[in-house]
Amino acid sequence: MGKVKTLDDLRKMREELKSKTALRDKSEHSEGMIQVKVAMATCCIASGSRETMNYLADELDKRNIEAVVTQTGCMGYCYAEPTIEVTIPGKEPVIFGYVDEKKADEIIEKYIRHGELVEGIIPMNYKNIEDTTK
Amino acid sequence: METIKLTIDNQVVEVPKGTTIYKAAKQLEIDIPVLCYMDLKALGIEHKPGGCRICSVEVEGRRNLAPSCSTEATEGMVVKTHSMRVMNARKTVMELILSDHPKDCLVCAKSGNCDLQDLSVKLGIRDIPNQDIAEMSTYRKDFSPSIIRELDKCIMCRRCETMCNQVQSVGALSAVNRGFQAVVAPAFEMDLEHSTCTYCGQCVAVCPTGALTEHDHTNKLIEDLANPAKTVVVQTAPAVRAALGEEFGMEAGTLVTGQMVTALRQLGFDYVFDTDWAADLTIMEEGTELLDRLTRHLNGDKDVKLPILTSCCPGWVNFFEQQFTDLLDIPSSARSPQQMFGAIAKTYFADQIKKKREDMVVVSIMPCLAKKYECQRDEFKVDGNPDVDYSISTRELAALIKRANMDLKKMPQSDFDNPLGESTGAGVIFGATGGVIEAAVRTAYEVYTKKKLAKVDFEQIRGMEGIRSAEVDLDGFTLKIGIAHGLGNARKLLEDVRAGKSEYHAIEIMACPGGCIGGGGQPLHHGDLSVLKKRTEAIYREDAGKPIRKSHENPYITKIYEEFLGKPMSEKAHHLLHTHYTDKSKKIIYLK
């Protein structure tokens, strides 16, 4: 790395570096942010939940949507994997099933961006996630 | 000059900006007590570490008390020097200092001459609270040939440090350890003997307590005087006679030569001689050496080293043997007058009175503590028997005279014995800075030019500035002279010499400020250097009153060359009157 010659150089550099620690900044101010939890049990991973998680995280970032993508244990909807839970501040959490990249894209554009419901919602008549992780 | 006004004890005083509260109070003749403080006006050094806190005063609007010695007075300041808050604090701090100080004043060398004792009296200390549970800081005593350190008595005023470092640039003493264990000591708490100490004794001269004292030989002297088998010979240095009177309440600068001689005789010395005589002898040797080097230099001898440095001050010799070891071939090889005297007394004079060397005791009375070490040097012993057995300081002599119920003031005057008692004015002025070189010039001029001096006094050489230079016209040849007193000043001249920048032909150096009259063995001046000036004037007065004022005209000097030594720098003279110097930089031993 060479010398940083001007303030503009420094700022440019920061923009490039920002993504490296952005996750930590985000988690510091995660209150009021959209929460996306990806179920990540063995069976989920086998169904591609890690790819889904990577996709969601990268795409939300690219599309400048402030959201925190975390993983969680088995949600119990093993028939519908990969499953994700999306919490928009002020709203009840919503669980989606069969979330592949295409579905994820739809969820981002419709539900997260505009609050429109999309197909594939799994009714929440189970224990909530906080309990399942216990 | 910008001035400010402040109020001290309800009196308004106007002082220059930058004046301390302490000095502003002085102007109002308010004497705020001080302990660690020391004002060496003549040296431009004001020692005010603010350590003892005895001089604390109350300043209106200030949260805590202010040390008046080091707090600058400001416009409109309102100061109280004796509010009860101040009096209580002063008393309490004094009690604290005393609580960590031995109470054996009865047998302390400084008793009666101790700043701490005086202050305790002034502050009316009658009791030290909780002394029964008070731990005392203790240190081992350190005995060097010249100075004894008894640090249980140290109150951390740090005056010695200022003398050793700022004035003398010797660097032997500094504060070590911390908290209750803090004390002033050589590095790693090594003994003084292993440190860079030159024994100049300036630390002893300013120590307010008995923490630093001279290595006292008085009791040994009494034993020798009481022993009929011993022939006890005494020599007295020129500076002693100009200061001894002070110990007997006489005005500084009173000459007491005749009284001192009588007192010594009454004390039982078999022969009372004068170091001044040996000083004349020194001039013969050193002056000849100077002319020899000078002549060779003028004749184009590239090997000859100039400037020549005087070598009669033992503190100075110690200094260059440790810190300027690359210049050991520059100083004159002539021994100091004390040692020339001893060598002659135990040979030439012993033969005359038909005494064996072992039966003679040669004692010197010196203004100096380094002389105590000098006479113990191996170079000045014959088969283990020293030329000078021991040296007593001016202070020790005064104490001995008092101990013998004599009063110097009432003492009749008498003359020194001969053949080692007759001296010239040149020998006398050895006691003041510039004196040695002036004495040398008086002789060198007449020897070199073979003309009589029109005027014996070389006023351009005299003075109190730390570093001086003078030029003397030796009938067409300009002799360039440098003079330094105080080792800090000496260092400056020596660094020039080392760097090849010195233009002097001859340099006189004295370790102590003022020369021998300000020696570490003189009556304590308590920082008042005006005393030194008066002593110096006395020295020149004695010189002016002498019938003979040039060393080479001293008949007893002429006689000894005729009868015993041959000529200056003869083989015999070399053997008895010259010495050599060794690298002592390695003597520092790091052990605890």
Add this chain to the structure above:
Amino acid sequence: MSEYKIHALVCSGTGCRASESDMVVENLKTEIAKQGLSDFAQVVKTGCFGFCEKGPIVKLIPDNTFYTQVKPADAREIVEEHIVKGRKVERLLYTDPDSKEAVNDSKSMNFYKKQIRIALRNCGVINPENIDEYIARDGYEALGKVLSEMTPEGAIKIIMDSGLRGRGGGGFPTGLKWEITRKEVNEQKYVVCNADEGDPGAFMDRSILEGDPHTVLEAMAINGYCTGASKGLIYIRAEYPLAIERLKIAIEQAREYGLLGERILGSNFNFDVELRYGAGAFVCGEETALIHSMEGLRGEPTLKPPFPSVEGYLKKPTNVNNVETYANIPVIFNKGAAWFASIGTEKSKGTKVFALAGKVNNVGLIEVPMGITLREVIFEIGGGIKDGKKFKAVQTGGPSGGCLVEKDLDTPIDYDNLIAAGSMMGSGGMIIMDEDDCMVDVAKFFLDFTVEESCGKCAPCRVGNKRLYELLNKITDGKGEKADIDRLINLGSVIKDTSLCGLGQTSPNPVLSTIKNFRNEYDAHVLDKKCPAGVCKSLMVYEIVEENCVGCTACARACPVGAISGERKEVHKIDPTLCIKCGACEERCKFNAVIVK
């Protein structure tokens, strides 16, 4: 390239490293690699999280899972369960001391809820050995802005407007100090960072230097620009090897990027930083002593004035600020003086870092807004008193401060309130004491420290503190007399009144404030020869209650000095002249027959 989806932040501050956090880092990396997730999860060595009570700490981002007391062997489970499967490792989660329930994420921890982290903003968040992470979090932006957009006067005005005061203890307005140095005309000036943290139990400066060294370098450069100094010196104690190492790395990186050196960021400003090591003397935290130590002289204070801003290092104007003060500077420029001034109280702006210690549940490092109450700090952030004991006092300001009591708990903490209450802010040590602490003993503890650390230059501090200590010792030894308490007060007041530097001017505070607040305890020691808290051994008497003793001989067998006599099945007796008060008999007795009076 896609970024990491999980960041495992592992504390590698001195405390956690001592509990093998380095091995935790290594093992986490190995396990993640084993799972083939090296592109998915990242392990980051960070500075201190402050929650030192329960180190080593591993925090997983983004869900803020806070694992405590993690051992190297736990790495595998964390990776296999949490990072792979998204299941939290229950047993490593922090358990709330009140509800006894595991806390899922750090945001729900009371310890963090009331904290505002400005000076510590990057500690526990970034890798201190990577300048890129600092830059990514707005690092050196403030320096850039100051150099390209502001005059020194303008920049100093921002600091003045922010109301920032020195965090080293004195609370002198930082902007004013800079202004004084700036106004001095001299071709060479210096800025100094005082990293000679010496209060017992305080480690905020160390944590900042270990966790976010660049913030100090950036702030020093800003200070240099504002005051006209081209050289910065960090005086740091040699006992902080990790902080020194991180500073060295940071200086090297900053030089490489040209953020230290000549013509920084294209300006005409040159600035570089060097380290100076202290040998660990408390008094060298005093700025004149610090400067003498840097000059190679004995580290002892001299009278002020002259202040270092006028005549400091090598007699040149020198601006000395403390580490925490510096850590606030870049944020003030990035977020604005008004933002900073909106936090805190009227005269004390911003936050203060405190080191919580003593009898409190959550020992550690916290940063709270000025104006928070002691109660909030001790009972909410600190989680209350250990083992459900009763709160007795809190010592703020380290050995120079005083103790505060129940009635002071609702006082908003700021410089002036603490002084008004009889203590001081100091560098931010906060030691909590409970009912089992003897306040005479506490005073003795602090005095022991100052006696050790006095430089010995001035008489009241050198001898006076020693004498104070001896008097306290006499009292705890059961030999105190009534007059001794008055002597303590007089001596303490005179030491405060006459000592040369801040050390001596404050060292009697623990004694004077405990006498003020707990006079009854002193009286109990002196008049009744009792230590109410049961701490002072000399004042304790072990006795056997005749009614309860069954003569089982258990106590006699337990006694290491044979002070207990008595036949089997007969009442035993303790010889008080032999008893060393070790308590072994009391521990052994099953019949409550041994009591302490």
